[in-house]
Amino acid sequence: MGEENAEAAEPRTLRGARATAARRRAREDEIIRATRTLFDTVGVRDAQIEDIAQAVGINRAIIYRHFSGKEELFAVTLIGYLDEIAEVMRAADDESAPTPQRLTSVAEAFLDRGHEYPAFVDCALDLLSKSAEELFESVSEGAMIRLGRGMLGPLGALAHVLEDGNKTGEFHVDDPFMLANMLYTQSLGALQFARNQLLVSEGAPGVPAVRRVPWEAVKRHTIRAVHAMAVADDVDDRP
Template identity: 50%
Template structure:
């Protein structure tokens, strides 16, 4: 074998080892996320889990934020696989959206760290993200986010054609539903709701997970139907003689 072919083989082996190491680091990060949450996930602990010096992590990733972004990519890949598994194009659009919403909500409840990661990303501006994450990783993250969002948008378009969903830009609405659900599930993550029984005396209550789940799913369906529901209600009220 020529020296040139040997050199190519060594480069390929080095590249494969690098990819394997990156996968190991991301896998360890997700394991720690699922065990402890994102706040308590430290680079030292991730390095120990993989069995490497933490300095090696920074050879593979630009920083902690980039590693966390790629871990979110891993979550999103699993989420999209679950959404694909439950979607049935033969069902009515409302039932399809309900199935995807249930799966998304249950995924967030099963993996609270996913909600934390996704919410952390949403709190950053585009400028901040590009300052913390390299462009290739941003492309991976965008691609991973687009997969489930496009799946939702397809159902929204089907619902619009059937006349049951609001005539709103489906890409926007899919992003809105994604963000809306994450916000709702963050309430379950915090576990608290606040009310004011008397002026100046706020009361803190426990947030029931079952209630959060059902409300989040209902909110998704209601938002998708949108103005259609209001129009139907007005028509029924007019027929009943209600002019309020």
Template identity: 50%
Template sequence: MEYAGSVASTDATPFRRVRERELIDATRALFDERGVQDAPIDDIAKAVGINRALIYRHFSSKEELFVLTVTDYLDELAELVRASVDGSEGPRESLERGLDAFAGFCLRYPAFLDCALSLMRRPARELHDRVSESVWFRLGQGMAALLSLLTANLAEGKRTGAFALEDPAFTANLLYTQILGAMHLARLGGGVRELAPGVPEFFRTDPQQVRVACVASALATVTA
């Protein structure tokens, strides 16, 4: 598919790389402090000490900065998952550790959860049309780095008979979305039940309870 929007410069000089890193760090800091909805471009520019107009010398749109910030979260998450599975005894323990690290990351960085869910709500074609090919590719790299860890684990579990599944890559994507959706319950802080016929009631949920339950549910999806 051809890219129809404006494209940010791909000049990768050391200065541009440093400035891009500063802008992504500032965006993450504001996301983590205030939430995704309360991080306007003006405040990001102010945090770095530049005029907001200069941001668009590095990114063709706010969407590009948003996507690269999500990619930064994904890179950190992939490293966390990789470290968490070291020393695991068998694919089941490895998957459990990796998914628990994933769920814990969602609790530690609610802004990541919001960002990831926001991306999932947008059709891929629509997002692709609003960012440059290089930014789109980097997002793909970030997601693939994480999903490849899950896929390799699932493939090994399938090979040894520990897991019952057909397609490890598909299942990795399924578990990725499953964890995000389940951890949104922790983000909300509660659920809804029927107190009496026609009478709804909000009840609070413990974030760690949600974390344990979503990992157990994901394991049940693949366990033979």
């Protein structure tokens, strides 16, 4: 009874504002889900605003009422991938295992998930191709904060293992989050390399040779690189 009285006493304008905000959030979620579906079916490059609007059953102009532009919509859609990747990374991390084994497990979880969803790689690389100035011009502050929180998921899962390795003396990482950011970027490059499956080498002096490289080989070398960077001493501490 008390809650009913409180609701009745609430100003009508406030109730209306809350209802409007709820409808807006629901429409934004609907647009993001449609964008994600389009990413996973036709790819990021072929995803068009017109197709997203048609999937939701709205005019494309309505999308621009919710998002500042295509770049912001794609950035917000990336958050869903990041949340899923963070979840599988945390699930793969057995804190009772030695930290080198934990590092392998979380790195494999990231790489396998990225290999499974190439649209994630395209979307993430598209954002990385832009400068900070370009991002802040095309993506609103609120969306950037949401994106940053999304990125903290996988970055934090990796940095947590690096921090624990520092405590046991098995890793020597001066700035775990700096290395986590670098490994995130490098792993995206490795995932793109795995999609191309083309390895350029020297067949004869000065003569390039191109051959196919399997996914498992790319993953194995990427994880080796991750470990090498984690166990290396900080160069600033060397004589």
